[in-house]
Each structure stands twice: as C-alpha cells, then as structure tokens.
Amino acid sequence: MGSVRVLRAVNGSSLVWNTKLRSSTVCARAFSAKMSPPSKAVVYEQHGSPDQVVRMVDFPPVEIREKDVCVKMLAAPINPSDINRIEGVYPVKPPVPAVGGYEGVGEVQSVGSAVTGLTPGDWVIPSPPSFGTWQTYIVKEENVWHKINKNVPIEYAATVTVNPLTALRMLEDFVDLNSGDAVVQNGATSIVGQCIIQLAQIRGLHSINVIRDRTEAEEVRENLKKLGADEVYTESQLEVKNVKGFLGDLPEPVLGFNCVGGNSASLVLKFLRQSGTMVTYGGMSKKPIAVSTSSFIFKDLALRGFWLQKWMSLDKAKDCRIMIDYLLGLMREEKLKYEMELVSFDDFPLALEKALGKQRSHPKQVLKF
C-alpha cells in the first residue's frame, strides 16, 4: 500500500505528477534495486457510490525486495462484495485510499533474490486476498501468492476464491448432508447460486431453485437445469399457500440458502423441512428477513449466516488453497462453470456500469489486463 498512501496528500489532477516525482526519488536512492514496471490501478480515495469515487491512477515503479514477487495481473472480477467495500457498507471499512478489487489471477513477472517457490511465468492468485487486484502490476511478498495450475481459463482462475468457495463452504459448514438430500436456494442465477447447483449435483444432492420474475425466465430455467438444477421456480409461481406441492418427488430440503431477503427468503423458509436450516449470505433486495414465531417453535427452523471473510484469515490459508485447487480441478473438467464477460481493463468504467446492473443484469464482469 506504500505507493497508494501518497494519494492521501495530493489532490485530483496533480496525482500523477506527484507520484512520478516520488518515483524518481526512489530510483535515485536505490539505483541498483530491481524495480517493477509502472502500474495502472483503479483507486478510491473515499467511500461512496463506485461510479463516483473510483478513478484510474498511474503508479510509479516500486522496488522488488528479496522476498517480493512482481506479478503482472491477467484478470480480476468485479464482485458485488467489491462494490460493497467501495461503498463502505461493511462493518469494518477498509482504510482509504485503496485499490479496488479483491481476487484475481496474475503471472509472475520477476522475483526477489530470496524467492524460492515461484519463477517468472507462473500463474498465481492472492490467497488469502489482502489487497486490491484492479491494477496492472502488484509487488507483494511471496507468501501471499498461491501458485496454480495454468490449465484453466484466466477468468475462472480469477474468480475461484470468492464465489465458488462460498458455495463449497456453505454446503459443508452447517448441516451434514447425505447423498439424496435436497437443498433450496434463492438468487439461483448468481455465481454462488450456479456453483451450489453444480457442487450439490456432484455430491448427489438435489437442488430446488428460486429465481426472480423476469421476461426470460424460461431460458434461465433451461440454463440452470442444464447445470444440474432439479427444479427452478420464479417467485410468483410460488405465491401459493403450500409450496411443498412444487417438490414433486424430491425430499423436503434440509438446508436453504438466501442471498435476497424479503419475500424471497420466506419462500426458502417455506420449502425447508422440519428442523431445517437457512443460511443467509446476501441481501440483494435490501429487505430484512421476516420469520414467524411458529417457524422457530413448531418447525424448529434454524437461521444462520455465512461470511467468507472468516475463511480469509492467514491461519486458514492452507485449507483455502487446498479447496481452491479442488475447485480449479472441477473447472478444468468443466464440472463447474458459469457465464462471465471478459472486458479490457481500459474499459473499466463500462464494466463497472454493467456490474452495478443499473439497467439490466449482465454476466459477471471480469477485467482483462
């Protein structure tokens, strides 16, 4: 973050000039030091609406110290959680100024003299993520980089850490699921939702999926069924007294996932069987979850929450890297797939606009550097 902090002292247009000045100073001080190329980054200096507070900034070359690895970024997605971080809606706000982005994949450009595990040309992802990934070059110590197999498309490597891992953990951390059990979820078209469908199927689980009403609902239903969804219903289809009739031959789901809130969360609760569990991991409708007293007392439902952040600590890094390799393996075998759109980093404003989804929904936006 060293080179970002200089932003704190400068204003708008003078930034590039100032940082360039600092760059010269650094070069003069350490003439023989190995330096990174200059970098371009998407930066926010204050929290707020992303389309208002982010801008593209030029960073000067930085020194590559003996334990450092200089990585040329290949791809990084724009996730909803990236938007939330910029908005500052998380309980712990990241300090500003900061580079946007959280996950991504890059290629090792050069390494410091004490680096033993990585060589130029390797593909790496930040694991656990701890810095902005929306920049062309990143210099960080070797231990934050996880070397991965190069046999997956960059957009999958760039997106494996957040959404697929969320889906994987949520299927593991709450209920002991047995082959033949069913799960129910709303927001089924999200990347997490699509991963849940596929990971559930791999484990022999059935999935009942709720999507919001839309004109292309039939097409969405077909696509999700191709991924392995057993049933797909729109919210309005489920506006009946007893949703259980929609289960067909499937067992009542023991576990549900909610990333919407409001009425859509209530639909998940209605599907759950006695003593079932609903896990909330998002709130796209921005509406609270309303639960009847009888759901708790007589139906014995349990409501929990999931935040990937607790898996992003250093002490869990080893476990996470094993899971990431597992997920990348599934991606390589095309058992785990989802729609994405690669967009040139230079077109960041356009990708951001699509990611914000103000007009209509778009595939996951992945920046290509």
Next chain:
Amino acid sequence: MGSVRVLRAVNGSSLVWNTKLRSSTVCARAFSAKMSPPSKAVVYEQHGSPDQVVRMVDFPPVEIREKDVCVKMLAAPINPSDINRIEGVYPVKPPVPAVGGYEGVGEVQSVGSAVTGLTPGDWVIPSPPSFGTWQTYIVKEENVWHKINKNVPIEYAATVTVNPLTALRMLEDFVDLNSGDAVVQNGATSIVGQCIIQLAQIRGLHSINVIRDRTEAEEVRENLKKLGADEVYTESQLEVKNVKGFLGDLPEPVLGFNCVGGNSASLVLKFLRQSGTMVTYGGMSKKPIAVSTSSFIFKDLALRGFWLQKWMSLDKAKDCRIMIDYLLGLMREEKLKYEMELVSFDDFPLALEKALGKQRSHPKQVLKF
C-alpha cells in the same frame, strides 16, 4: 380419555344425563370393580376461544384397573400453552372433546392391585403430561405418574413441569455458558422469564431483562432485581441507536431469549454479541421477527426455536423427572419462586378470564381443587 369420548355423540345439555347413564351401565357390568369417585372437569368439545368453548362437566366414576392409580387433583395452572391448545393453534391439534390443562399435582386416592410404587397419600404429577389436568379425579396407569416430595407448596408442584423446565432447558440446549457470561431476554416478567433470571444467577450468569412499557415499570424492575436480575429495561428505554451502552459493566450477552416477537425481539438481537444466539419460545405480540441481512452475515447471529414438547416424550421421561426433582429442590429452598394466585376450581370462569388477561395482567392462575 374413555369417558370423555362419549361427549362426541351428545349435544350440550344432555351431556351429564348421558354420561350418568353410561356410568350405570359400567357399574352393572363390573359390580365388584374398584371405582373412582365421580369427577368434575373443564372440557372443550371444539377448538376456539376458551371463554366460549369450555364448560364444566360431571364425569361418572370409572373403574380402577389393576395397574391404575386414582389421583385426587390438588392444583393445576392455566398456562398460555393450555389456552393455545384449546384455541387449536398448534400444528397438531389435540383431538376433541378433551379435558383442559396439561400439568398439575394430585394426591393418590387409591391404587389398583398391581401398583407397587405408589400408595394413597403420595403426591404425584403427570410426567410426561399426556392428558387433561383440569379435573377433580383422574384414573391413569401408574407409569404416567411421578411421585414427588411433599415439602413444596402445591402451586409450585403444580407448575414445575412447563415453565421452569423450559427455562432450565433453554439455558442448557443451545450455547455452552460459562460463569460470568450474560444472557438477555424479553418478556422477563413471565414465569419462564423469572425462572431464567433465577436459574441464571444460580449458574453465575448475568441477565439483562426487557419488559414492556407499563405504569408500574419501576415496581416490576425492583421485583425482578430482587429475584437476581442484573439489569431491567422497558422497551421504550431501549429506543436508541446503540443499546450496548445499557450493559454497564456486564459482558455482551452470548444468548438471548424471545417470547414476544416484533420490536421486542429486535431489542434482544441488538444486545447480542458477535456470533450470539437468540432462542424464540413464544410470540406474545403475535408479530413476526424481522432480522437484517447484516445480522446474519457480519454479526454471525444464529436464530433458533425451543418447544418443550420435544422433552415431553416417553423416552425422555426419566431425564425430565430428574430435572423436575432438581427444580422442586430449588423451590423448596426458595431459590426459585414466582408469583401465583390460587383460585378455587369452582371459580374456573374467573380464573380463565384473568389468565386470558384481557383487562390487565394478573399473577399466574392456579386452580385449587
């Protein structure tokens, strides 16, 4: 239930005459059999508002078979759950007609020839409860009766099975509590609420208590503090952005209890610490519980429910009887107490009216036979 079932075939005023007729028949068939005294019972023949569907009925003597015990009831409370059973709001409605009441205490009047563990004069409670207790004499097999020590007041023996046991289990079944931990609850003036305060104190736990706004709030606060409450607040006192300021030196509570719903449940949630659990066991406000997405994701709260019914199965009878004896021991030592009002069984309509609390709140109504 044999003698109650005859009600199914009869209408209103002809009931007593019909059951008397049946009584004569029984006597003629088994002239030498040991018979119970005639019994008076509060019966409902259909579900509905208790003050409209219950009425006092005379039952004829019934035969005391060799494994039977005839119990003269001493006392039985009117619990909110009794009201709910009559209203038929539970997911599994008890078959009607039925005698009201669920718990109580009685004295053994006479026993069948094969009864070895009980003798006339013993005090017994139905455990687990499985039949109506609002009647003067009950004949049931020995194994449904749990003999208790006679050194507690009848109103405590009559009420130990439902509310104190609920409080005891809720402190055990959800979170591992350590001495010094805090719990928070709403509906703190209920019998369960008062038991939680006292059982928490016995375990070295602190309690934060929320009561509804009322003119005598100060008096209620003093009474609950005498029972061992650390803090007592009215709902309107807690209408602030951050309730944590009301904790004083107490730790943030790890476990909360909700028997109200609506805004009062939200106050319990606000008090809970990170990763805390709220257990819902009632919904006096008849309002749902609304939970924000961030409560689940960032605060990692868990919401659960408790229904005593799962402890009322035959396979848990032994455990329950041990717990009941433990609670009766605390009552004997006056470490567990709550306000009750003994009312003659003949004044049942008055007691019911008070229990329904339509005008104002009254102490727990306990019928004295």
